[in-house]
Amino acid sequence: MGVDAHKETLGFQTEVKQLLNLMIHSLYSNKEIFLRELISNAADAADKLRFEALSDDALYEDDAELNIRVAFDEKARTITITDNGIGMNRQEVIDNIGTIARSGTKAFFGQLTGDQAKDSQLIGQFGVGFYSAFIVADKVTLKTRRAGLTAEHGVLWESGGEGEFSIETIEKATRGTEITLHLREGEDEFLNGWRIRNIIRKYSDHINLPIVMNKEPVPDEDGKIDDSVIEDETVNKATALWTLSKNDISDDQYKEFYKQVAHDFEDPLSWSHNKVEGNTEYTSLLFIPSRAPFDLWDRDRMHGIKLYVKRVFIMEDSEQLMPRYLRFIRGVIDTNDLPLNVSREILQSSKVIDSIRTASVKKILSELSKMAKNEPEQYSKFWKEFGQVIKEGPGEDFANKETLAKLLRFATTESGSTEQTVSLEDYVGRMKEKQDKIYYITAESYAAAKNSPHLEVFRKKGIEVLLLTDRVDEWLVNSLTDFDGKHLQSVAKGDLDLGELEDEQEKKAHEEVEKNFEDLVERVKKTLDEKVKDVRITHRLTDSPACLVADNYDMSANLERMLKAAGQQVSGSKPILELNPEHPMVAKLKDESNDDKFGDWVSILFDQALLAEGGQLDDPASFVKKLNAMLLQQA
Numbered sequence: 001m002g003v004d005a006h007k008e009t010l011g012f013q014t015e016v017k018q019l020l021n022l023m024i025h026s027l028y029s030n031k032e033i034f035l036r037e038l039i040s041n042a043a044d045a046a047d048k049l050r051f052e053a054l055s056d057d058a059l060y061e062d063d064a065e066l067n068i069r070v071a072f073d074e075k076a077r078t079i080t081i082t083d084n085g086i087g088m089n090r091q092e093v094i095d096n097i098g099t100i101a102r103s104g105t106k107a108f109f110g111q112l113t114g115d116q117a118k119d120s121q122l123i124g125q126f127g128v129g130f131y132s133a134f135i136v137a138d139k140v141t142l143k144t145r146r147a148g149l150t151a152e153h154g155v156l157w158e159s160g161g162e163g164e165f166s167i168e169t170i171e172k173a174t175r176g177t178e179i180t181l182h183l184r185e186g187e188d189e190f191l192n193g194w195r196i197r198n199i200i201r202k203y204s205d206h207i208n209l210p211i212v213m214n215k216e217p218v219p220d221e222d223g224k225i226d227d228s229v230i231e232d233e234t235v236n237k238a239t240a241l242w243t244l245s246k247n248d249i250s251d252d253q254y255k256e257f258y259k260q261v262a263h264d265f266e267d268p269l270s271w272s273h274n275k276v277e278g279n280t281e282y283t284s285l286l287f288i289p290s291r292a293p294f295d296l297w298d299r300d301r302m303h304g305i306k307l308y309v310k311r312v313f314i315m316e317d318s319e320q321l322m323p324r325y326l327r328f329i330r331g332v333i334d335t336n337d338l339p340l341n342v343s344r345e346i347l348q349s350s351k352v353i354d355s356i357r358t359a360s361v362k363k364i365l366s367e368l369s370k371m372a373k374n375e376p377e378q379y380s381k382f383w384k385e386f387g388q389v390i391k392e393g394p395g396e397d398f399a400n401k402e403t404l405a406k407l408l409r410f411a412t413t414e415s416g417s418t419e420q421t422v423s424l425e426d427y428v429g430r431m432k433e434k435q436d437k438i439y440y441i442t443a444e445s446y447a448a449a450k451n452s453p454h455l456e457v458f459r460k461k462g463i464e465v466l467l468l469t470d471r472v473d474e475w476l477v478n479s480l481t482d483f484d485g486k487h488l489q490s491v492a493k494g495d496l497d498l499g500e501l502e503d504e505q506e507k508k509a510h511e512e513v514e515k516n517f518e519d520l521v522e523r524v525k526k527t528l529d530e531k532v533k534d535v536r537i538t539h540r541l542t543d544s545p546a547c548l549v550a551d552n553y554d555m556s557a558n559l560e561r562m563l564k565a566a567g568q569q570v571s572g573s574k575p576i577l578e579l580n581p582e583h584p585m586v587a588k589l590k591d592e593s594n595d596d597k598f599g600d601w602v603s604i605l606f607d608q609a610l611l612a613e614g615g616q617l618d619d620p621a622s623f624v625k626k627l628n629a630m631l632l633q634q635a
């Protein structure tokens with residue numbers, strides 16, 4: 001087969017250009033991480049080869065000793081990182097290096113502000129990988145050949161990181177990838193064997209294959225250096241960190257290992273390292289990051305847990321290893337109880353995987369529970385980053401619902417700020433004496449929730465209400481209907497029944513008022529007709545004349561609006577209009593004999609109630625017209 005050797009010059013994807021530009025200008029404080037990123041890629045390439053070779057031994061050619069080499073050349077001012085891993089073919093180079101195929105990239109770039117300090121924070125969430133080479137290099141040359149292809153299918157890729165790269169087919173005798181960094185002016189500190197060794201030990205000590213360098217030449221007694229014999233030396237420990245005993249691992253080692261597996265710049269918030277023996281044998285080392293990744297909202301992007309079998313990397317796919325609501329967890333699971341040639345299909349129905357997953361989830365949740373109890377500040381940091389994702393939990397993970405419920409945090413009418421700090425246990429602990437329900441309101445924003453007319457009677461009676469304003473909250477309350485034997489009750493749904501919180505006298509007085517207003521209620525019902533499911537007198541309002549509520553089993557108005565905004569067909573359920581008998585407007589209405597005027601009043605009351613809970617009017621212009629007419633009459 002002929003080889004298409006032509007050289008072509010291609011442009012980087014716009015996003016890559018932006019990324020490169022940002023990186024070169026904003027990562028000046030921590031430049032050395034480029035080596036960690038490139039070594040991590042090389043290690044992944046070795047892992048991939050090992051895996052593919054399980055079913056095709058020939059891929060090893062005659063070189064089965066996988067390693068990574070790091071070399072530098074002071075005169076040429078280059079650093080070269082070489083691996084004998086899987087390598088890439090021409091198309092893979094084009095696809096992998098030069099485009100960012102990751103989902104969520106657009107959203108990430110949408111967040112960039114142009115403010116360097118802010119943007120360099122963001123880039124930490126993105127994980128720069130290969131491109132980090134351009135932090136220190138103004139030209140990068142990559143030679144690679146995919147394992148299994150013949151020598152004439154090598155590829156040469158080169159770029160100055162300024163918008164273009166060239167690619168051509170070359171001869172390459174050895175498989176794998178060799179990356180040469182031509183250092184920028186002023187980056188000579190990296191042309192130093194001791195410095196490079198230091199960086200490798202700092203970040204990559206526990207990569208599970210040897211990172212080899214030439215031994216530093218030691219001058220003899222006369223100060224002469226004999227460079228005719230060059231010896232190799234393995235710089236890192238080359239043991240997989242998770243295989244060591246906890247006592248032999250320092251916090252710093254855990255942190256560095258995390259940064260390498262997660263491509264994160266920041267320390268993890270916490271981790272859990274477990275060796276499990278018994279029915280299923282495995283080791284897990286799981287990390288809770290301190291910051292949400294840029295693609296946290298992409299529920300389909302499941303990555304972050306690397307599965308190893310007997311220390312051989314099998315795949316990175318958390319789908320089977322973590323539930324979606326824990327998709328931000330990073331780490332490694334290594335088991336002896338699966339065959340090396342395990343496939344995705346086998347994983348899906350594997351009892352071993354099931355039991356590892358169940359136990360791992362328990363570990364993470366117990367780690368979080370501990371943090372919530374013993375380190376509330378850490379936990380509130382965690383909650384800010386991942387709280388909304390944890391709220392997906394009760395709907396997804398029935399078995400752990402109770403544990404998850406205890407981990408939830410909310411803003412409430414008592415907490416006094418948008419910050420979500422109140423746990424359900426806190427809430428239950430300060431419930432009123434005869435209160436038997438946990439009350440909540442869902443709304444589009446904190447302000448809309450806090451100022452909702454539905455809260456008026458609760459404020460009067462001093463009853464705390466959870467203010468739920470995250471999009472996920474509607475789903476949360478759908479799946480979490482009880483906590484600690486107490487029902488979660490929307491204050492905007494159903495007939496307000498404060499149960500024991502109302503005394504006999506109050507109840508009697510209410511009944512009388514309702515009787516008094518029977519005629520009015522009938523008349524309003526007739527006027528509004530199709531627009532409402534029902535009209536009734538309420539005692540939940542103190543300041544507002546009217547409000548809308550949903551029937552107990554109907555969809556909440558907030559959820560209906562969210563679904564509509566998301567383009568879904570919703571067969572909207574009609575609301576119930578409740579009138580406040582104490583309000584002068586309602587009293588006035590009672591005495592209105594003119595049917596036209598009565599109709600206008602009712603229509604205004606209804607529209608106001610809709611607006612107050614964040615709804616949209618069908619016919620705003622006629623609302624304004626009617627209101628103005630009323631105002632003029634009053635003037």
Ligand code: ADP
Pocket residue numbers: 041042045083085086087088096097127128129130131176177263
């Ligand atoms: P990431 O590692 O997060 O996927 P990178 O930008 O670091 O992103 O790398 C992009 C892709 O390029 C990798 O996923 C891999 O497919 C390929 N790649 C990078 N370095 C190597 C290498 N040394 N050997 C083989 N493939 C590589």
